[in-house]
Amino acid sequence: MDKHSPTPRIDVKTFAKTHALVSEQTPLGQFGRLSQDCVGEVLGEVAWSVQGSMQASASGGQSAWLHMKASAVVPLTCQRCLSLVDVPLSIDQDFRFVADEATALAEDDASAEDLLVISHDFDVLELVEDELLMALPIVPMHESCESEHAQTLADDADNVGDDKPHPFAALAALRTRKD
Numbered sequence: 001m002d003k004h005s006p007t008p009r010i011d012v013k014t015f016a017k018t019h020a021l022v023s024e025q026t027p028l029g030q031f032g033r034l035s036q037d038c039v040g041e042v043l044g045e046v047a048w049s050v051q052g053s054m055q056a057s058a059s060g061g062q063s064a065w066l067h068m069k070a071s072a073v074v075p076l077t078c079q080r081c082l083s084l085v086d087v088p089l090s091i092d093q094d095f096r097f098v099a100d101e102a103t104a105l106a107e108d109d110a111s112a113e114d115l116l117v118i119s120h121d122f123d124v125l126e127l128v129e130d131e132l133l134m135a136l137p138i139v140p141m142h143e144s145c146e147s148e149h150a151q152t153l154a155d156d157a158d159n160v161g162d163d164k165p166h167p168f169a170a171l172a173a174l175r176t177r178k179d
Contacts, residue, residue, distance in 0.1 A: 008124045012097050015122075016052035016064035022124070023049035028072060031129045037136060039077050039084055046072040048128045055096075064097040064118060070128050074136070081145035091131045 048070040078085040
């Protein structure tokens with residue numbers, strides 16, 4: 001694999017048979033789909049590694065496996081205070097490769113590991129990006145927000161209903177007059 005290739009591709013079976021290991025750092029901005037979720041300038045890198053191996057399968061043969069690790073700090077918008085929050089992501093995942101999509105679907109429910117279809121031209125960075133996207137929090141937030149905006153929102157939430165009349169109170173008064 002070319003170390004400077006923007007999209008490292010591997011022959012999965014050969015990679016697994018040779019127990020190959022690739023460990024790299026790729027600019028966060030190179031992950032287009034992940035960058036779309038980021039806020040501000042997309043800096044930093046994704047540290048990732050993949051290790052191939054062959055392991056005995058339930059059918060008595062050998063299956064190709066890929067162990068992937070990845071980590072990054074992704075700049076997102078805090079949903080509480082709407083300011084930047086750096087969210088650390090960490091992946092440590094095993095993948096077993098099967099012959100085709102039908103086999104993957106048939107074995108998926110009974111497998112603890114993730115199943116992928118074996119390929120002679122497998123895009124490693126696409127897998128890394130897919131896993132990082134799945135690791136994104138649904139609602140990114142600071143553990144505690146200190147910004148003025150967050151404090152204003154919290155104060156407004158605390159004061160809801162304090163001195164304000166209920167919007168339907170006037171309607172209720174009209175109804176009681178008719179009766």
